[in-house]
Amino acid sequence: MQTHIIIIxxxxxxxxxxxxxxxxxxxxxxxxxxxxxxxxxxxxxGMMVVxxxxxxxxxxxxxxxxxxxxxxxxxxxxQLPEDVQALSExxxxxxxxxxxxxxxxxxxxxxxxxxxAAEHYKRLSEISLLAKTVVVFVxxxxxxLVALRSIKPTLQARNHVERVMTWLxxxxxxxxxLTTVGIVFSVIFEAIQFFKAVPVTxxxxxxxxxxxxxxxADQVGGSGSFGAIPLFVxxxxxxxxxxxxAVPLGxxxxxxxxxxASARFRAFAKPMLEILAGIPTxxxxxxxxxxxxxxxxxxxxxxxxxxxxxxxxxxxIVMGVMIIPFVSSLSDDVISAVPQAxxxxxxxxxxxxxxxxxxxxxxxxxxxxxxxxxLAASRAxxxxxxxxxxxxxxxxxxxxxxxxxxxxxxxxxxxxxGDQEFDSPKTLAAFALGLGLFMVTxxxxxxxxxxxxxxxxxxD
Amino acid sequence: xxxxxxxxxxNRDEFNVEINGxxxxxxxxxxxxxxxxxxxxxxxxxxxxxxxxxxxxxxVLAMIGPSGCGKSTYLRCLNRMNDTxxxxxxxxxxxxxxxxxxxxxxxxxxxxxxxxIVFQKPNPFPKSIYDNVAYGARLHGLxxxxxxxxxxxxxxxxxxxxxxxVKDDLHKPGTGLSGGQQQRLCIARTIAVxxxxxxxxxxxxxLDPIAxxxxxxxMIELSGKYTIAIVTHSMQQAARVSSRTAYFHMGxxxxxxxxxxxxxxxxxxxxxxxxxxxxx
Numbered sequence: 182m183q184t185h186i187i188i189i190x191x192x193x194x195x196x197x198x199x200x201x202x203x204x205x206x207x208x209x210x211x212x213x214x215x216x217x218x219x220x221x222x223x224x225x226x227g228m229m230v231v232x233x234x235x236x237x238x239x240x241x242x243x244x245x246x247x248x249x250x251x252x253x254x255x256x257x258x259x260q261l262p263e264d265v266q267a268l269s270e271x272x273x274x275x276x277x278x279x280x281x282x283x284x285x286x287x288x289x290x291x292x293x294x295x296x297x298a299a300e301h302y303k304r305l306s307e308i309s310l311l312a313k314t315v316v317v318f319v320x321x322x323x324x325x326l327v328a329l330r331s332i333k334p335t336l337q338a339r340n341h342v343e344r345v346m347t348w349l350x351x352x353x354x355x356x357x358x359l360t361t362v363g364i365v366f367s368v369i370f371e372a373i374q375f376f377k378a379v380p381v382t383x384x385x386x387x388x389x390x391x392x393x394x395x396x397x398a399d400q401v402g403g404s405g406s407f408g409a410i411p412l413f414v415x416x417x418x419x420x421x422x423x424x425x426x427a428v429p430l431g432x433x434x435x436x437x438x439x440x441x442a443s444a445r446f447r448a449f450a451k452p453m454l455e456i457l458a459g460i461p462t463x464x465x466x467x468x469x470x471x472x473x474x475x476x477x478x479x480x481x482x483x484x485x486x487x488x489x490x491x492x493x494x495x496x497x498i499v500m501g502v503m504i505i506p507f508v509s510s511l512s513d514d515v516i517s518a519v520p521q522a523x524x525x526x527x528x529x530x531x532x533x534x535x536x537x538x539x540x541x542x543x544x545x546x547x548x549x550x551x552x553x554x555x556l557a558a559s560r561a562x563x564x565x566x567x568x569x570x571x572x573x574x575x576x577x578x579x580x581x582x583x584x585x586x587x588x589x590x591x592x593x594x595x596x597x598x599g600d601q602e603f604d605s606p607k608t609l610a611a612f613a614l615g616l617g618l619f620m621v622t623x624x625x626x627x628x629x630x631x632x633x634x635x636x637x638x639x640x641d
Numbered sequence: 642x643x644x645x646x647x648x649x650x651x652n653r654d655e656f657n658v659e660i661n662g663x664x665x666x667x668x669x670x671x672x673x674x675x676x677x678x679x680x681x682x683x684x685x686x687x688x689x690x691x692x693x694x695x696x697x698x699x700x701v702l703a704m705i706g707p708s709g710c711g712k713s714t715y716l717r718c719l720n721r722m723n724d725t726x727x728x729x730x731x732x733x734x735x736x737x738x739x740x741x742x743x744x745x746x747x748x749x750x751x752x753x754x755x756x757x758i759v760f761q762k763p764n765p766f767p768k769s770i771y772d773n774v775a776y777g778a779r780l781h782g783l784x785x786x787x788x789x790x791x792x793x794x795x796x797x798x799x800x801x802x803x804x805x806x807v808k809d810d811l812h813k814p815g816t817g818l819s820g821g822q823q824q825r826l827c828i829a830r831t832i833a834v835x836x837x838x839x840x841x842x843x844x845x846x847x848l849d850p851i852a853x854x855x856x857x858x859x860m861i862e863l864s865g866k867y868t869i870a871i872v873t874h875s876m877q878q879a880a881r882v883s884s885r886t887a888y889f890h891m892g893x894x895x896x897x898x899x900x901x902x903x904x905x906x907x908x909x910x911x912x913x914x915x916x917x918x919x920x921x
Contacts, residue, residue, distance in 0.1 A: 522764040526827065528725060530777040530834050531754025540776070545767045 203227035221339035234324040371612035390576035411578040415586035422497025431508025458506040466570030469499035488583035491573035507557035515549025665898035679733035703883030710889040720756035757831035763823035765815035777834035801829035821852025
């Protein structure tokens with residue numbers, strides 16, 4: 182039986198066992214005063230049978246499928262002639278790949294060794310599949326039978342089900358955490374490789390970024406310099422410009438929408454604002470490169486400046502517009518959630534509407550507003566497309582918004598999209614940059630969490 | 642009151658008493674507030690019908706009546722708090738010391754600094770105790786330096802009977818206090834602005850009996866300096882703290898008299914029904 186057929190059959194079996202368990206619990210119960218004398222409601226008994234039988238069966242099925250080909254390959258290799266087994270690791274795995282190809286395609290190979298191995302592999306696979314089917318169903322059916330027999334009115338089925346559910350939820354939460362940990366470690370290991378080639382101090386404090394290195398030893402090429410300061414300064418510059426645009430605009434529109442606008446206007450304007458967040462960043466990139474950047478250039482020239490045609494300002498402004506909804510929409514929600522009693526208290530003491538908003542409503546909503554701004558900041562720091570299109574790739578160390586700059590994320594993209602060996606410093610630099618960016622956002626998050634918590638402790 | 646209850650009451654003869662104007666003494670000499678022909682509508686629904694009532698200087702006027710009778714709505718007209726509700730429409734003559742408070746050139750913001758309000762549910766701002774009390778004084782620029790402000794905060798807290806309990810915690814959040822303390826903080830906040838009138842909208846209905854007793858003592862004390870209008874569901878409270886009592890029913894002012902005579906010798910059948918606990 183194929184794996185997917187096993188799964189479907191198993192699920193059908195489990196569904197059947199649910200209804201059987203449910204029915205059996207009612208059958209074992211007796212009515213007293215119009216109620217069954219069951220500890221739990223009937224569906225919990227069905228659910229308990231399903232969980233007890235389903236989880237182990239599915240787990241075995243999953244593990245068997247995951248390790249199936251490894252075990253079968255190892256068994257096949259152990260049956261190979263000694264001269265083949267003596268091959269180096271790389272050649273042996275190449276040999277086995279060919280064997281698997283023969284099995285998959287059904288072709289006949291002229292190499293006797295491979296042909297024999299292929300037949301052996303095929304036989305073992307068939308045995309494995311059969312064994313898997315039998316084991317899974319025997320286990321499932323056995324547990325179902327045991328579980329069904331154990332159903333009696335005093336069985337605490339709800340407690341059993343809830344305990345299993347708690348563990349399932351813990352497992353789900355752990356997957357998210359483990360994934361994060363995994364990503365961090367994979368970045369750290371590659372970054373360590375990079376720091377073997379380039380000293381940490383050069384990366385952290387170097388002011389020159391030019392990651393061109395020779396691909397082969399006989400090639401002439403740049404020696405490569407990996408000072409990340411210009412990239413982080415560029416990221417910071419563009420993010421700051423974006424936030425300078427987005428925070429006032431977003432906050433003001435949130436205040437207008439929640440405090441002044443009529444309900445009808447709000448119902449119309451809020452979704453319109455949120456559409457801004459749904460525009461693909463590439464489209465923002467066009468807008469920045471084709472409309473905003475030339476405008477800044479001609480405007481700058483008209484007042485006697487010499488802006489470059491790709492500038493941090495153009496990218497920052499457009500990015501600022503992009504992240505307005507993050508600030509406005511979240512702030513609007515938290516401002517609207519401030520209780521009316523708070524406003525009434527302020528009005529009742531002779532405060533004006535604007536005094537009430539600035540001194541009572543905004544402070545009460547501040548944790549949420551900070552959250553919105555942070556979300557916007559992390560979007561700005563991580564944004565790539567707009568910067569590529571509007572701010573250029575030149576790693577200039579400058580705080581002049583009219584010059585071309587580049588950001589960490591843009592460099593990561595350019596480093597990894599070239600034809601490069603994966604262990605050259607140029608490619609590995611991407612991971613070091615990723616690690617640096619991760620650290621920066623982590624520190625930002627910690628600071629803001631701290632600020633919000635301090636505020637809450639004081640005023641909640 | 643649910644609709645079913647209202648229906649039930651209307652069907653019983655003893656409560657089917659026609660309200661023809663207000664009995665008792667709604668108008669007095671030398672009033673602080675005079676209100677005439679007050680009508681209030683919420684959208685299409687009329688909440689108050691033609692109320693004429695005066696509030697005397699330095700008196701405590703209690704307003705009682707079943708839920709939905711319009712007493713809170715009437716109270717909130719007195720400092721134009723109803724302006725913050727878009728569908729609410731208020732008509733009639735309102736005069737504070739002879740000055741029309743609904744006149745076109747009258748600013749509700751200034752009015753509310755003269756007529757303070759304490760709400761049913763304590764609503765301290767999410768600020769420290771000190772900042773809560775100093776809020777109004779800072780807005781209106783009542784003090785010119787820190788020492789004066791400290792002094793004002795202390796005095797207001799003393800007058801609200803809260804200072805002893807919080808004097809070491811002035812910079813802790815006001816929201817961390819108990820319900821009764823929060824309500825006294827709101828009273829302190831209101832009197833820090835030095836209003837002429839204090840409106841109280843069921844100020845003790847969310848509090849336990851001990852906190853209620855403290856606030857009632859406070860009201861009696863404050864009545865020497867301020868004019869107080871209080872809405873209450875507790876007839877005992879009205880009897881304890883007020884000098885005049887007004888009974889509202891279905892949006893109409895039924896009876897106004899000295900508190901003693903309202904509770905011992907009500908003139909109107911509806912008032913008698915209510916205070917003897919036959920409904921409400």
